[in-house]
Amino acid sequence: MTTNVNTATPDTGSATGHLTDADHEAIARELDALGAEIAADLGERDAAYIRRVIRWQRGLEIGGRAMLLASSLPPAWIAGTATLAVAKILENMEIGHNVMHGQWDWMRDPKIHSTTWEWDNVSPAEQWKHSHNFVHHTFTNVLGKDNDVGYGILRVTPEQKWHWAYVPQPLYNLLLAMFFEYGVAVHDLEIDKIREGTNDPEETRRKLRAIGRKIRRQWGKDYLAFPLLSGPQFLSTLAANFTANVVRNVWAHSIIFCGHFPGDVEVFEEDRLDGESRGEWYVRQLAGSANITGGRFFHLMTGNLSHQIEHHLFPDMPSNRYAEIAPRVRELCEKYDLPYHSGSLSRQVTSTWKKIFRYALPTR
Structure with missing residues (x-):
């Protein structure tokens, strides 16, 4: 627990409300130094x-699709499907x-490179990079800003x-x-704006055309070309x-939801952004994220998003370094009496689904 004199207005509803302005500045210095240390160490190993x-x-992927050339045989179907799912x-x-x-x-x-990679997904890379890299990582867990x-x-x-529309959620x-x-x-269509009629219709149509092209490409590959080859x-x-x-979709959904919604992960009102310092931004990432415990293979299969806290602090740090810095981030949280949300996959999934059921109904 920090001993600095409190010069900030405490937020009694938040687990971070005890921090002072000096604390935020110190946290920013420590995390900036950690990020710079890893950036300077990147090299051939990475x-x-x-x-x-x-x-x-x-x-x-090649092995899975090869096995599916004999997909009428149950062992080949099971092995090929599982291998292809892991590849995806x-x-x-x-x-x-x-x-x-x-x-x-x-x-x-x-x-x-981020400017050339197009992933195996129906979401166009450019739209995903805007809605995720910019909007989500800038306004993490801010109501009305983070979709x-x-x-x-x-x-x-x-x-x-x-x-009432939330009841069947x-x-x-x-x-x-x-x-x-x-x-x-x-996601990048900003459905709320479309419902409110505040969207740019031409921009919405442009995005929809891009989504349509990507869906045709993915469907042509997975549901026409490779089945025809068999x-x-x-x-x-x-x-x-x-x-x-x-299988890929359910896994990705589970990992992403477990990194954002379980337990006591916080959300913030939009006025939190007024004059937000770098240290306050870091603290918002810490309070608004959760990790999932597991072994090396598990972390690999999550894209190291099982280290969601570290990812939100350093979204452009190579993912293979998150496990390395996680103990130091946890130590920083202990030093400043900050939450470090972490739990097993079963615990985080259960916690997330409890929220889905609980908040489907009115709450006080």
């Missing part, structure tokens, strides 16, 4: 890591998400005004999990590709 993961992912998870989570964050731009490799708070269809905090969330890539695809196994291969996509 570049070799991402290239190795890309090779593994491509090998898994790796591509979306550890590769696509992180490459498009600019985590590997320092390598200056045009093939592994990730409930994704425009879910009530995940009592600060959101209740409406457990069903909405189940469907969102199964078809998560489509929810991500329309000849008489067309329908079984089609079903395998659909299943692999659903």
